[in-house]
Amino acid sequence: MSENKKTLSLLERMKQKAVEQKSYGGEYIEEPAKVNARTCPNCGAGRAEQDGLTHCAYCSFEFLSVKLTDGINIKKDDNSQNI
Numbered sequence: 001m002s003e004n005k006k007t008l009s010l011l012e013r014m015k016q017k018a019v020e021q022k023s024y025g026g027e028y029i030e031e032p033a034k035v036n037a038r039t040c041p042n043c044g045a046g047r048a049e050q051d052g053l054t055h056c057a058y059c060s061f062e063f064l065s066v067k068l069t070d071g072i073n074i075k076k077d078d079n080s081q082n083i
Contacts, residue, residue, distance in 0.1 A: 038063075 008016065037046050042061035054064040068076040 039046050040056040040059065040061050040063075043056060043059040045056060045058040047056065047063075054066060055062055068074065070076050
């Protein structure tokens with residue numbers, strides 16, 4: 001057999017596939033570190049940017065105004081009592 005037509009062994013084929021495979025996450029992009037934080041416009045205190053946080057823990061400034069309406073299981077007045 002000539003060198004060009006020689007079949008690769010199992011180990012050689014596995015090595016070749018490992019070298020040729022691509023990363024699942026795509027190419028790595030280097031970015032500077034950052035923190036997702038907001039400050040209170042009233043007192044300047046920092047708060048974590050999370051869903052559901054409606055008031056400042058320091059000065060009670062209202063970030064989000066949530067208005068509840070009557071639904072099937074949730075009532076707009078008092079939801080702590082099971083009727």
